[in-house]
Amino acid sequence: MKNRNVRGKIAYIFDPEGERRDFGREWWSVTFHEDGQRTLRAHCEIEPGVVADRSVLRETVYTTDAQYHPLDCFVRLHESGKFLGSGWFRFTDGWAECEAVNVISGRISQRMNLDVPPLSFGAHPVSCDMLHCARFDHGVSQNIQACDGVLMSSREHDGCSGPNLCTTQFGLEYIGREEVTVPAGTFETDHYRFVLDHHPTEDLWCTTDGFLFVKIAVGGYMNAHFDLVEYEEDY
Amino acid sequence: MDHRNIRGKILYIGEDNQERGREWFSMTYHEDGQRTLRAHCEIDDTEVVRETTYTMDENWRPLDCFNRLHVGRKFLGTGWVRAYGNEAECEVFNTTLGRVSQTVTMAGPAHSLTVHPLTCDVFHTAGYDHSKSENPQTLTNVLSTSPMPNGASGPLLSVGTVAVMYDGREEITVPAGTFEADHYHFVLKPQPDGTPRREDVWCIPEDYTFVKVTVDGFLKNSRYELVEYETEY
Numbered sequence: 001m002k003n004r005n006v007r008g009k010i011a012y013i014f015d016p017e018g019e020r021r022d023f024g025r026e027w028w029s030v031t032f033h034e035d036g037q038r039t040l041r042a043h044c045e046i047e048p049g050v051v052a053d054r055s056v057l058r059e060t061v062y063t064t065d066a067q068y069h070p071l072d073c074f075v076r077l078h079e080s081g082k083f084l085g086s087g088w089f090r091f092t093d094g095w096a097e098c099e100a101v102n103v104i105s106g107r108i109s110q111r112m113n114l115d116v117p118p119l120s121f122g123a124h125p126v127s128c129d130m131l132h133c134a135r136f137d138h139g140v141s142q143n144i145q146a147c148d149g150v151l152m153s154s155r156e157h158d159g160c161s162g163p164n165l166c167t168t169q170f171g172l173e174y175i176g177r178e179e180v181t182v183p184a185g186t187f188e189t190d191h192y193r194f195v196l197d198h199h200p201t202e203d204l205w206c207t208t209d210g211f212l213f214v215k216i217a218v219g220g221y222m223n224a225h226f227d228l229v230e231y232e233e234d235y
Numbered sequence: 236m237d238h239r240n241i242r243g244k245i246l247y248i249g250e251d252n253q254e255r256g257r258e259w260f261s262m263t264y265h266e267d268g269q270r271t272l273r274a275h276c277e278i279d280d281t282e283v284v285r286e287t288t289y290t291m292d293e294n295w296r297p298l299d300c301f302n303r304l305h306v307g308r309k310f311l312g313t314g315w316v317r318a319y320g321n322e323a324e325c326e327v328f329n330t331t332l333g334r335v336s337q338t339v340t341m342a343g344p345a346h347s348l349t350v351h352p353l354t355c356d357v358f359h360t361a362g363y364d365h366s367k368s369e370n371p372q373t374l375t376n377v378l379s380t381s382p383m384p385n386g387a388s389g390p391l392l393s394v395g396t397v398a399v400m401y402d403g404r405e406e407i408t409v410p411a412g413t414f415e416a417d418h419y420h421f422v423l424k425p426q427p428d429g430t431p432r433r434e435d436v437w438c439i440p441e442d443y444t445f446v447k448v449t450v451d452g453f454l455k456n457s458r459y460e461l462v463e464y465e466t467e468y
Contacts, residue, residue, distance in 0.1 A: 001282055001308065027261070029275065031284065034308040039286060043261065043273060047236060055236045057263065059271060059288050061301055063313070072313045072328070074288055074301035081237065081266035086290070086299045088315030090328055099315055099326040101299070 004032040008184065009230035010126060010213060014050045016223045023050040023224070028127040030212065036066030038210075042125035050224060051158040054080045058159060060123045068134035068211065070096075070121035075153045075163040087163035089153065091118040096151055098165040110165045114149070122152040122168065124159025126226045127213040130206040133192045136172050144171040144195055157199060157222070171195035180205045180214055184231040187214045239264040243411065244463035245353055245445060247278065250456040255279050258459075260354045260445070268293030274352035280455070282307050283387045287352050295361035295443065297323075297348040302380050302390040314390040316380065318345040323378055325392045332391070339392050341376040347397070349379035351386025353459045354445045357438040360419040363399045371400035371422050384454050398422035407437050409447050411464040414439055416446045426452060 012024030024046040031039045039061065046056040057078035063071045070091040077084040087100025096118055098110040120132045135147055147170055153163040175191035189205040196202070200220025206212060216226040240263050247256030256278040263271045269290055276285040284305040290298045297318040304311040312329035323345055325337040347359045362374040374397045380390035402418040416437040423432040432452035438444055448459040 001277065001279055001284070003277075003284060003305075029259075031275070033284065033305055033310070035305070035310055037305075037310055039303070041273065041275065041286065041288075043263070045236065057236075057238065057265070059273065061286050061288055061303065063303065072303070074303075074315065076271070076288065076290065076299070076301075078238075078265055078267070078269075083265070083267055083269055086315075086317070088301065088313075088326055090313070090334075101317060 003034055005234060006030050007232050007235050008228050011227050011229045013227060014224045023047045026125055026127060037063055039063045040127060042127050044125050046158055051222060054160060056158050056160045060125050062123050062128055064131060068131050070118050073121060073123050075123055077160060079160050085163055093117045096165055100163050102162060108164060112165050118151055119147060120150055122150060124153060126216050130204055130211045130213050133204060133206060134211050136174050144173040147172050182215050182227045184228040189214050237266050241466045242468050243461055245459050246462050248458050258352055272354055274354050276352050278385055281385050281387060283385055287350050289350050289355055295358055297345050300348060300350050302350055306387045312389055323392055327390055329389060337392055339394055341394055343376050345376050345378050346374040347377050351381060353448050356448060357436055357443050357445050359397050360399055360436060360438060361443050363401055371398045373398045407446055409460040411461040414446045
């Protein structure tokens with residue numbers, strides 16, 4: 001077998017006045033399968049106080065096709081130490097579906113018809129945020145480009161609801177190619193920006209060969225950055 | 236946040252002493268008693284790549300599980316299993332079967348779930364009741380995501396039994412270190428040609444963390460050893 005595996009760890013950092021506070025962490029790994037599918041696994045831990053007044057533990061296993069269109073995803077959530085929900089998403093050209101159980105909603109089956117094939121999916125690990133950038137069309141001169149009808153597992157900023165199917169939209173801007181240094185090393189990156197109506201602006205730096213996470217900076221009330229602190233190939 | 240994380244790596248080694256696969260796993264012991272195991276498994280010779288995220292309650296009984304398979308270098312299936320009361324359900328998409336919704340009814344709550352990472356084999360032994368003198372003990376209402384020894388089908392649910400025999404506490408050394416371990420083996424039916432089959436399991440007491448497995452009579456008489464182990468990584 002010739003699949004490629006990479007793994008990393010991300011630190012969630014809040015330092016508005018130069019006093020660094022780590023408020024979370026994310027372990028992720030990606031398998032680039034021989035058939036072109038890419039599976040990202042992430043385990044995320046968010047401590048209370050920066051994004052929301054609750055802690056979040058999240059499991060995600062998200063698979064896309066070779067063009068980074070979503071195929072299926074599993075999301076499982078603990079909120080403030082207690083189980084919140086578990087769900088499975090699947091995406092086809094004509095529709096998206098979600099089978100989930102949530103301690104408040106109970107067992108739900110959702111089906112959403114899609115006019116166009118699903119563009120991308122927000123499952124909320126910051127390592128998954130990068131995959132939205134694959135939707136930027138570098139073949140056209142327009143910058144900022146609209147990403148409408150992007151599917152999500154939750155509309156909460158920390159992803160701590162559901163999981164269930166919902167949609168959002170944002171503008172995607174390409175800033176350029178930049179060399180970025182983070183604790184895991186120095187990387188040649190592509191720099192993108194999410195321009196959102198109801199969320200602070202988010203700057204993202206990802207590798208140029210697979211949209212792998214390097215760094216995110218979020219402004220506004222969150223005033224946080226997310227740095228790659230470990231990175232390994234073929235571990 | 237008051238949970239605990241561990242992680243490890245297992246090597247699959249054939250009877251020719253060559254590596255034939257590997258498994259990375261990590262586990263979270265949640266504040267509410269739930270335990271979530273994440274495993275990524277690769278079997279080289281039968282070309283299986285598996286993703287598993289499996290959560291149990293505080294008594295190691297199955298709650299829900301995600302399972303995704305590549306077999307023969309191609310996607311085979313993805314599915315979500317949920318156990319509740321005396322029932323279990325499975326929502327699946329498989330390249331051969333298409334989209335399937337399955338519900339199975341059992342005589343009682345599910346004791347455990349065979350989801351095929353080696354780390355998960357060990358969790359069956361949590362159903363062994365050490366307060367009873369009976370040995371071996373048979374667990375009923377055991378779910379499985381695939382009847383194949385390497386788990387390379389479905390995922391789709393079936394229900395069966397698992398017979399577990401306790402062989403005592405032993406000190407065992409593997410590449411990840413030396414561990415005080417509980418030794419169990421599964422009492423298995425022989426192959427159709429009469430070849431006996433056996434699977435021996437060593438795990439850390441109370442936590443049921445994988446240390447070693449050996450199989451005889453199937454799965455290429457392999458041994459599976461913990462080669463990396465970290466707590467609070």
